[in-house]
Amino acid sequence: xxxxxxxxxxxxxxxxxxxxxxxxxxxxxxxxxxxxxxxxxxxxxxxxxxxxxxxxxxxxxxxxxxxxxxxxxxxxxxxxxxxxxxxxxxxxxxxxxxxxxxxxxxxxxxxxxxxx
Amino acid sequence: xxxxxxxxxxxxxxxxxxxxxxxxxxxxxxxxxxxxxxxxxxxxxxxxxxxxxxxxxxxxxxxxxxxxxxxxxxxxxxxxxxxxxxxxxxxxxxxxxxxxxxxxxxxx
Numbered sequence: 001x002x003x004x005x006x007x008x009x010x011x012x013x014x015x016x017x018x019x020x021x022x023x024x025x026x027x028x029x030x031x032x033x034x035x036x037x038x039x040x041x042x043x044x045x046x047x048x049x050x051x052x053x054x055x056x057x058x059x060x061x062x063x064x065x066x067x068x069x070x071x072x073x074x075x076x077x078x079x080x081x082x083x084x085x086x087x088x089x090x091x092x093x094x095x096x097x098x099x100x101x102x103x104x105x106x107x108x109x110x111x112x113x114x115x116x
Numbered sequence: 117x118x119x120x121x122x123x124x125x126x127x128x129x130x131x132x133x134x135x136x137x138x139x140x141x142x143x144x145x146x147x148x149x150x151x152x153x154x155x156x157x158x159x160x161x162x163x164x165x166x167x168x169x170x171x172x173x174x175x176x177x178x179x180x181x182x183x184x185x186x187x188x189x190x191x192x193x194x195x196x197x198x199x200x201x202x203x204x205x206x207x208x209x210x211x212x213x214x215x216x217x218x219x220x221x222x223x224x
Contacts, residue, residue, distance in 0.1 A: 004158075042120075042203050042214030044160065056211065091158065104149065105212060110222065111188035 004108035006092050012114045013082055020078045021111040025094030032075050033105060034067055035091040036060070043091055049075060082115045089113075120215035122204050127221045128194055136189045136218045138204035147208040150178050150189045151202045153217065162189070162202075194222045 005024045013019050025032050030051050046065070047057045048110035051072035061067075064082075069075040079086055089112050093105035119141045128134040140148070147166040151159040165171055167182035177190040191198055201217040206223060 035214075040216065042205070042217050043212075045211050045213060048211055056209075104161035104164065105159075107160070109158050 004092055004094055005104050006090075006111045009076075009109060009112055010112045012116065014116050015084060016081055018078065018080045019082055019113060020076055021090050021092075021113075022076070022109060023075045023092030023094075023115050025074070025092070026096070026106055029094035029096045029106070030072065031095040031097065032069055033093045033095075034075070035093065037089045037091055038087075039111070046077075055087075068081040079113075082113075084115045087113055087115045119208060120213065121205055122202075122215045122218045124216070125219045125221070127223060128224050130194055130196060130222055132194050134191045134194060134220060136191070136202050136204075136220070137185045138189070138215060140185050140187070140204070140206050140215075142185075142208055144208050145182065148178075148180055149188050149205045149212060150176075150187075150209070151203040151205060151214075153203060155200070159203055191220070195198055196222050196224065198222050 007022045011019055032049040034046040036044045036046055046057050046061050048055050049069040052069050062081045067077045089110040091106045091107055091110045093107045095105050122138045149164050150162040153159040153163050163171055163178035165178050168182055170179045175192045180187045199222045201219050203217045205212040205213040
């Protein structure tokens with residue numbers, strides 16, 4: 001078990017470009033979350049998957065953001081037409097619990113995005 | 117909606133005790149978590165409270181009062197490696213909502 005892995009760890013891009021982040025959760029974890037964190041703040045919820053189904057999206061997730069989890073394993077988060085305000089750490093977390101109201105989250109190391 | 121408030125920064129001496137308070141206002145409540153996050157690293161789970169009272173786990177303890185919307189994390193016998201951000205989070209509608217975190221600096 002290698003834990004939750006995210007790729008790339010760092011991404012620098014120019015405004016207007018598209019970027020994609022990948023998350024590989026701990027195997028057999030059926031719940032997967034994406035959070036965004038900026039300096040000095042706690043993680044902000046973006047979206048959540050139960051297996052392959054995307055169950056909730058935050059209003060923070062504009063139409064430039066899209067997330068997928070095909071086959072209920074790895075997930076991707078794509079940001080189209082990036083803006084400087086998208087610069088943040090994008091954290092992925094997974095959890096094995098069937099009941100979504102219990103259980104801790106296991107976070108990956110994050111993908112840091114810098115938009116110039 | 118929910119508001120989660122915790123102090124921004126705290127400083128303590130190695131070997132001492134520090135208490136980090138967290139207050140929350142939520143329209144629903146299903147449990148409270150504390151996470152530790154070292155600079156540049158992922159948050160890691162510390163504790164979970166769903167019932168009132170104190171949960172002890174080695175040098176760390178967490179307390180919850182649901183009627184007061186209040187929790188604290190108690191760090192005893194502080195070590196230099198405890199310097200980190202401590203995040204209070206509540207479960208609402210299947211997801212964790214985090215406070216801004218309290219940065220604890222441990223001095224020798």
